[in-house]
Amino acid sequence: MNSTNTAVSRRDQILREAARLFAERGFHGVGVDEIGAAVGISGPGLYRHFAGKDAMLAELLVGISGRLLTAGKRRVAEASGPEAALDALIRGHIDFAIDDRPLITLHDRELDRLRESDRKLVRQLQRQYVEEWVAVVGRVHPGATEREVRAAVHGVFGLLNSTPHLGAQSSLPGRAEMSELLRRLALGALGALDSAADWRVTY
Amino acid sequence: MNSTNTAVSRRDQILREAARLFAERGFHGVGVDEIGAAVGISGPGLYRHFAGKDAMLAELLVGISGRLLTAGKRRVAEASGPEAALDALIRGHIDFAIDDRPLITLHDRELDRLRESDRKLVRQLQRQYVEEWVAVVGRVHPGATEREVRAAVHGVFGLLNSTPHLGAQSSLPGRAEMSELLRRLALGALGALDSAADWRVTY
DNA sequence: TGAGGATGTTAGCGAGCGTTAACTGATGAC
DNA sequence: GTCATCAGTTAACGCTCGCTAACATCCTCA
Numbered sequence: 001m002n003s004t005n006t007a008v009s010r011r012d013q014i015l016r017e018a019a020r021l022f023a024e025r026g027f028h029g030v031g032v033d034e035i036g037a038a039v040g041i042s043g044p045g046l047y048r049h050f051a052g053k054d055a056m057l058a059e060l061l062v063g064i065s066g067r068l069l070t071a072g073k074r075r076v077a078e079a080s081g082p083e084a085a086l087d088a089l090i091r092g093h094i095d096f097a098i099d100d101r102p103l104i105t106l107h108d109r110e111l112d113r114l115r116e117s118d119r120k121l122v123r124q125l126q127r128q129y130v131e132e133w134v135a136v137v138g139r140v141h142p143g144a145t146e147r148e149v150r151a152a153v154h155g156v157f158g159l160l161n162s163t164p165h166l167g168a169q170s171s172l173p174g175r176a177e178m179s180e181l182l183r184r185l186a187l188g189a190l191g192a193l194d195s196a197a198d199w200r201v202t203y
Numbered sequence: 204m205n206s207t208n209t210a211v212s213r214r215d216q217i218l219r220e221a222a223r224l225f226a227e228r229g230f231h232g233v234g235v236d237e238i239g240a241a242v243g244i245s246g247p248g249l250y251r252h253f254a255g256k257d258a259m260l261a262e263l264l265v266g267i268s269g270r271l272l273t274a275g276k277r278r279v280a281e282a283s284g285p286e287a288a289l290d291a292l293i294r295g296h297i298d299f300a301i302d303d304r305p306l307i308t309l310h311d312r313e314l315d316r317l318r319e320s321d322r323k324l325v326r327q328l329q330r331q332y333v334e335e336w337v338a339v340v341g342r343v344h345p346g347a348t349e350r351e352v353r354a355a356v357h358g359v360f361g362l363l364n365s366t367p368h369l370g371a372q373s374s375l376p377g378r379a380e381m382s383e384l385l386r387r388l389a390l391g392a393l394g395a396l397d398s399a400a401d402w403r404v405t406y
Numbered sequence: 407t408g409a410g411g412a413t414g415t416t417a418g419c420g421a422g423c424g425t426t427a428a429c430t431g432a433t434g435a436c
Numbered sequence: 437g438t439c440a441t442c443a444g445t446t447a448a449c450g451c452t453c454g455c456t457a458a459c460a461t462c463c464t465c466a
Contacts, residue, residue, distance in 0.1 A: 024315070025315060026229055026230070027232075028229055028230075029230075029316065108368060110229075112228060112232075113229070113232065146374075147374055148376065148384055150369075150374065150375065151369065151375055151376055151385075152388055154369050155362040155365045157365065157368075158361035158362045158363075158364060159358040160358075160361075161361060162358045162360065162361030162362075165311060165360075165361070166354065166357050171349075171350055171353065172350055173354055178354060181355065182358065184395040184398070185355055185358050185359075185392040185393075185395050187395065188391045188393070188395030189362060189389070189392040190388075191394075192388050195387070
């Protein structure tokens with residue numbers, strides 16, 4: 001029996017628990033013994049599956065960055081026009097933010113703990129993903145300058161990635177409702193780019 | 204000569220450098236020797252000014268949380284109405300986000316590294332600050348449910364706090380322009396709450 | 407059957423880190 | 437002039453942590 005026979009392989013199990021722990025207490029705040037304990041083995045046992053603690057973080061960050069970019073490109077390519085592409089990008093990002101909270105958190109928090117080469121790779125994937133957004137948003141809101149669009153896109157990322165901060169409280173909307181709300185908020189924020197040309201002249 | 208005679212006391216100098224380093228590499232990723240080196244003294248020399256590394260982080264987080272809350276309350280109290288109060292809250296938060304980037308970063312990233320008592324205090328201050336916003340936003344957008352308002356406020360925080368992520372690149376707006384853009388984006392996002400009642404029935 | 411690989415275990419090494427101890431020089435008070 | 441205090445130094449302790457070594461167990465398959 002090879003490892004892919006099990007529903008989730010031990011590797012994947014380790015990655016998921018590591019992501020959760022890293023997101024909760026930070027990369028340096030989690031020991032290998034704790035990661036091992038989370039999957040029911042000892043700390044050193046992890047080294048049968050990963051070269052080291054760094055390798056786990058690297059695989060997590062490269063993975064999420066790559067999946068975000070791939071899904072984003074696909075959605076834009078399949079969209080019928082700029083507005084549809086933007087909506088698809090927003091919906092896709094929201095799905096990631098809600099379903100992979102720990103990864104979204106790590107993604108912009110622990111990047112600097114990576115080896116140089118891994119960090120460059122992740123940054124490159126992130127940059128391409130941002131460019132995808134900037135291109136689409138620029139077409140939907142042609143009145144805004146590229147600098148404005150770029151800053152707005154980062155702001156919208158911050159908005160959409162805010163879900164992890166509200167730890168599953170009962171006083172919050174459910175998944176579907178939250179998803180729709182975030183989509184509205186994002187579209188509302190980007191809508192402000194249209195009136196940008198008006199107030200820009202006041203400076 | 205007491206310590207307040209100098210423009211910035213050694214304590215404040217240490218706090219500023221520690222904030223920068225913690226934000227860059229994480230609390231656990233920075234050693235006391237590095238903090239000391241950043242202000243031109245040895246690591247152990249820091250213990251003449253602080254009880255320990257933890258105490259520095261605690262003072263930073265309690266300080267920023269308290270100042271955010273104090274400034275927020277003052278601005279709301281001085282505002283002529285809900286719309287003016289909201290605008291004042293947004294402008295105030297943007298000032299913090301732009302001027303105290305490292306602190307804003309630490310503020311929602313390293314909270315869990317605090318001792319129980321300090322953490323409770325910071326959380327309480329943060330909660331009060333959120334409540335200030337929720338109350339004002341709720342009055343400006345009475346059609347939205349409180350859960351929606353709460354989630355939206357957190358989203359707007361994420362939006363406004365996104366500035367630190369874009370390390371001072373030349374392709375970004377200047378301070379005044381960025382501030383105005385963020386304000387527009389935030390107002391645009393919250394504006395989406397008005398139409399919330401419309402699409403909510405579709406579920 | 408039994409060799410070998412996969413997947414664990416425990417013991418322990420070596421480095422790094424926060425912290426303390428002991429000491430030193432400068433400065434201001436009386 | 438002496439003495440206390442402040443603000444710094446270096447040395448070193450003790451603990452934690454990532455990782456390796458050596459050994460154990462089970463499963464597979466020729």
